[in-house]
Amino acid sequence: MDIDMKAKKSFALLLALIMCLTLFASCGKDGDSDSSPSASTVPSQSDNTPGASSPGSPAPPSNSETAPGPEVVYYAVTTFSDPWWDPALFMGIMNADLAGMIYENLVFLEMDGSVTPQLAESWDISADGLTYTFHLRKGVMWHKGYGEFTSADVKFSLERHLDPDVGSVNADNLAMSNVASIECPDDYTVVVTLLNRDVDLLNRYAMFYGMIVCKAHHDKDGADSLNTDPIGTGQFIFDGGTLGIKTEGVRNREWWGEFTGNIDRVISTYINDTNTIYAAFDNGELDAIGLYDRDKVAEYAAKGYPVTMNPVLQLLYIGVNMQLEPFDDIKVREAFFYAIDVDYYIENLFYGMESPVGSYVPPTCKYALRDYYKHEYNPDKAKELLAEAGYANGCPFTMWSVNDALGQPPAILAQDQLSRAGFIVDMQNVEFGVYIDKVRNGAAPMWVLYNDTSPLGDAMIIRYKSDFYPGNNWSGVIDDEYDSYVNAAMNATTEQEKYDNYHAAQRRMMDLRVVFPVATNSMGRVSQTNVSGFERYADMGFRLATVVKTP
Amino acid sequence: MRNYIIKRLLFAIPTLLGVFIVVFVVIRQIPGDSAEVMLGPMATNEQIEIYRVKHGLDKPGIVQFWIALTNLFKGDLGVSLSHNRPVMSIVFERLPSTIELALYGIVFSSIISITLGVVAACFRGRWPDIAIVSFSTLGMSLPTFFIGLWVLVIFALKLGVIPVLSNMAGGTPYWKTLFGPVMTMILGGTGVRTTRSSMLEIMEEDFIRTARSKGLPGWRILFRHALGNALIPIVTMMGYGFAISFGGAIVLETVFVRSGVGKLLMDAIGSRDYPLVQGATFIIAIFMILANLLTDIVTGVVDPRIRVAGDEPG
Numbered sequence: 001m002d003i004d005m006k007a008k009k010s011f012a013l014l015l016a017l018i019m020c021l022t023l024f025a026s027c028g029k030d031g032d033s034d035s036s037p038s039a040s041t042v043p044s045q046s047d048n049t050p051g052a053s054s055p056g057s058p059a060p061p062s063n064s065e066t067a068p069g070p071e072v073v074y075y076a077v078t079t080f081s082d083p084w085w086d087p088a089l090f091m092g093i094m095n096a097d098l099a100g101m102i103y104e105n106l107v108f109l110e111m112d113g114s115v116t117p118q119l120a121e122s123w124d125i126s127a128d129g130l131t132y133t134f135h136l137r138k139g140v141m142w143h144k145g146y147g148e149f150t151s152a153d154v155k156f157s158l159e160r161h162l163d164p165d166v167g168s169v170n171a172d173n174l175a176m177s178n179v180a181s182i183e184c185p186d187d188y189t190v191v192v193t194l195l196n197r198d199v200d201l202l203n204r205y206a207m208f209y210g211m212i213v214c215k216a217h218h219d220k221d222g223a224d225s226l227n228t229d230p231i232g233t234g235q236f237i238f239d240g241g242t243l244g245i246k247t248e249g250v251r252n253r254e255w256w257g258e259f260t261g262n263i264d265r266v267i268s269t270y271i272n273d274t275n276t277i278y279a280a281f282d283n284g285e286l287d288a289i290g291l292y293d294r295d296k297v298a299e300y301a302a303k304g305y306p307v308t309m310n311p312v313l314q315l316l317y318i319g320v321n322m323q324l325e326p327f328d329d330i331k332v333r334e335a336f337f338y339a340i341d342v343d344y345y346i347e348n349l350f351y352g353m354e355s356p357v358g359s360y361v362p363p364t365c366k367y368a369l370r371d372y373y374k375h376e377y378n379p380d381k382a383k384e385l386l387a388e389a390g391y392a393n394g395c396p397f398t399m400w401s402v403n404d405a406l407g408q409p410p411a412i413l414a415q416d417q418l419s420r421a422g423f424i425v426d427m428q429n430v431e432f433g434v435y436i437d438k439v440r441n442g443a444a445p446m447w448v449l450y451n452d453t454s455p456l457g458d459a460m461i462i463r464y465k466s467d468f469y470p471g472n473n474w475s476g477v478i479d480d481e482y483d484s485y486v487n488a489a490m491n492a493t494t495e496q497e498k499y500d501n502y503h504a505a506q507r508r509m510m511d512l513r514v515v516f517p518v519a520t521n522s523m524g525r526v527s528q529t530n531v532s533g534f535e536r537y538a539d540m541g542f543r544l545a546t547v548v549k550t551p
Numbered sequence: 552m553r554n555y556i557i558k559r560l561l562f563a564i565p566t567l568l569g570v571f572i573v574v575f576v577v578i579r580q581i582p583g584d585s586a587e588v589m590l591g592p593m594a595t596n597e598q599i600e601i602y603r604v605k606h607g608l609d610k611p612g613i614v615q616f617w618i619a620l621t622n623l624f625k626g627d628l629g630v631s632l633s634h635n636r637p638v639m640s641i642v643f644e645r646l647p648s649t650i651e652l653a654l655y656g657i658v659f660s661s662i663i664s665i666t667l668g669v670v671a672a673c674f675r676g677r678w679p680d681i682a683i684v685s686f687s688t689l690g691m692s693l694p695t696f697f698i699g700l701w702v703l704v705i706f707a708l709k710l711g712v713i714p715v716l717s718n719m720a721g722g723t724p725y726w727k728t729l730f731g732p733v734m735t736m737i738l739g740g741t742g743v744r745t746t747r748s749s750m751l752e753i754m755e756e757d758f759i760r761t762a763r764s765k766g767l768p769g770w771r772i773l774f775r776h777a778l779g780n781a782l783i784p785i786v787t788m789m790g791y792g793f794a795i796s797f798g799g800a801i802v803l804e805t806v807f808v809r810s811g812v813g814k815l816l817m818d819a820i821g822s823r824d825y826p827l828v829q830g831a832t833f834i835i836a837i838f839m840i841l842a843n844l845l846t847d848i849v850t851g852v853v854d855p856r857i858r859v860a861g862d863e864p865g
Contacts, residue, residue: 084634084635086635089635091589091590091591091593091594091598167601167602167604167605168601169590169594169598169601169602172595172597172598224635224636227635227636228635228636245810246810269716269808271716271808272805272818272821273805273808276715276716276808279703279707279708279715280714280715280716280808282708283707283708283711283714283715285714285715285716286716431583431821432583432588432821433581433582433583433587433588433821433822433823434581434582434583435583436583436587436588436592437582437583437584437587438582439592440587449592451592451593453593459593460593463593463595468595468596471595471596471599472592472593472594472595472596
């Protein structure tokens with residue numbers, strides 16, 4: 001190349017100039033780059049009054065001008081959290097992670113399992129247990145100026161679960177088929193009359209599917225608005241965001257309860273990858289995160305971050321399908337139970353933070369049988385049983401697990417322990433959709449999963465009824481005795497009768513050796529050192545009235 | 552040229568229809584349907600049935616296809632199963648973020664690639680050439696997500712220059728939200744080698760020798776005669792790079808947690824949101840076709856020799 005030195009220098013200078021100019025040009029535009037119209041820069045509260053941006057919407061609350069310091073909490077949830085805001089479509093607390101700070105229920109479930117007033121100040125139950133009269137709190141205002149909360153909202157919120165157009169997946173959870181009528185004698189009284197006694201009615205109304213929605217909002221803005229612009233009476237007002245990207249909430253200064261914290265705004269971002277969540281937290285971009293990974297919980301605790309452990313509504317399960325070979329043989333199932341070393345799991349996977357359990361229903365659930373099953377690790381006994389079952393040279397099968405950061409480690413441990421006891425494990429770590437298709441359709445001889453349930457715990461028992469196979473009876477439990485206990489419990493009219501039958505069902509299930517409950521799995525919430533006051537809630541929901549953030 | 556554009560646009564119709572059909576069929580072959588995934592492990596058969604009926608998933612595949620196709624011709628891409636909102640509005644909400652990423656990526660990556668490519672060609676066989684070629688070969692050889700992760704580790708976690716969450720969290724200066732993905736596109740780009748090869752080829756041409764023999768200054772030969780003629784493959788590369796960057800956005804937006812169409816598509820596949828997968832893919836396909844068409848037009852403008860016979864401008 002015959003380019004003289006002068007040309008090279010000119011060329012280098014020119015290039016440097018171009019690069020500097022382009023860099024300056026790119027730096028010129030500051031602010032939040034989020035181009036979605038609904039997710040803009042965090043504005044001051046005065047110019048971001050909820051509802052102000054939609055012409056014709058009811059007047060926003062006037063007290064937003066009196067906002068103190070703009071304390072913001074950034075919180076990370078997974079993409080599967082809050083896929084929609086309509087309580088009729090909530091499937092689990094993971095769908096309603098943030099809903100508890102926007103919506104409220106008639107009653108509230110405390111950590112000890114008791115039910116206390118929320119939107120209903122008090123209630124009376126008739127002597128026959130068929131009539132519940134709720135006396136509503138007066139002066140509770142809907143967010144964004146939709147007026148006062150009244151009995152009509154309660155009636156609407158419950159009855160819409162029976163509307164086919166709504167497509168509610170929670171009509172059964174609310175036992176709506178057992179409701180004879182819902183009457184509103186006045187604006188502050190609701191009378192629910194049942195066909196049969198239901199000792200768990202208040203618990204049902206305290207759950208995420210019992211959240212009360214605003215009738216005026218529905219009537220004015222249409223049914224779809226419940227999904228995109230939730231209007232509640234709770235601590236925070238939904239203030240934009242897009243499902244799957246982020247949710248923003250601004251403090252409700254007209255809330256009837258007492259704020260002891262100082263958070264004015266919460267921004268929740270949806271991140272699928274747990275490593276990204278940890279990296280963002282380490283970088284100070286998130287104020288608080290929820291996590292199950294015991295390594296990280298221990299690491300953050302050791303570093304001095306405030307850690308809160310939430311109640312145990314989740315267990316780690318290793319289950320088998322008793323309709324499929326080789327687990328159609330009780331001896332093989334017993335061998336499987338002897339092959340799992342729970343102590344090793346607790347020590348090495350959970351760092352001693354979790355406990356063994358006596359049943360497949362989490363111990364904090366109302367109907368859990370806490371001390372029945374006593375684990376015994378005995379790989380030699382397992383080998384003997386396999387030999388008796390005709391598998392002296394190894395018992396081959398396929399084990400399915402989810403290929404995420406949470407699902408793989410317990411599956412790898414299970415593979416190792418089962419292999420030592422004479423099983424030959426073909427491990428299939430697959431994406432969640434593939435996994436759930438296999439287990440639901442009775443194609444998974446063994447499955448490993450962390451699974452949670454509601455504070456009652458009855459759903460975890462009911463799911464193993466014969467008529468739910470194939471389906472959510474992943475273990476193929478087709479057993480008349482089990483069914484009879486569950487049916488008796490479901491139709492029981494006294495609390496004791498329910499306890500007795502649900503406990504009998506759990507004993508039967510554990511004796512069948514189909515679902516091995518390895519240990520509890522509580523969720524940790526870690527916050528930055530300048531953020532404190534996170535409280536534990538029985539439903540594992542997210543509320544911020546007590547949270548304090550200091551500069 | 553006008554006839555050429557019209558012809559290309561007409562050819563795009565069967566391509567788009569093909570994309571729609573292929574995506575419709577393929578997404579439904581993946582085990583696990585939307586009801587099972589969205590409703591989770593505890594869902595009862597009854598709840599799953601309610602969900603399927605509500606979203607029309609209980610209908611035979613051919614009926615679902617017919618509904619989707621007739622809606623498509625009406626300009627309706629359906630309603631997202633995971634967001635309960637029209638697909639069109641969700642995709643167009645996220646699209647600007649992806650276009651922004653693709654544009655910045657291609658502009659910066661082109662500027663730097665052309666610069667480094669010309670420098671490498673100027674210093675052929677010497678240490679700047681060897682260093683630039685080695686570095687660009689390394690970048691080309693590594694998967695994009697791997698480069699992205701390293702950019703994240705170095706610039707976000709070690710140096711603290713950029714945020715981990717890119718544009719998901721608020722209050723971050725604009726340039727910081729783009730730095731990571733754009734840097735990844737630059738490091739993983741192929742432009743340096745294309746520019747270098749093109750420049751070397753041109754510099755051996757007779758007209759360059761003639762220019763030198765006429766005593767023209769070196770910079771003039773380099774910029775006016777050599778670079779101008781070497782631009783044809785470079786412009787082509789930039790255009791196709793822009794189109795490809797829409798597909799690459801899936802990786803970059805996932806690694807850098809950007810709320811664009813790529814991440815939307817990834818999430819939609821995970822939740823088996825059929826209408827959203829179809830809609831997002833369809834719109835990405837439209838942009839790829841348009842970007843390719845634009846590239847062909849620009850290439851034709853830059854080099855009249857490769858215009859299609861009989862398709863003169865005007």
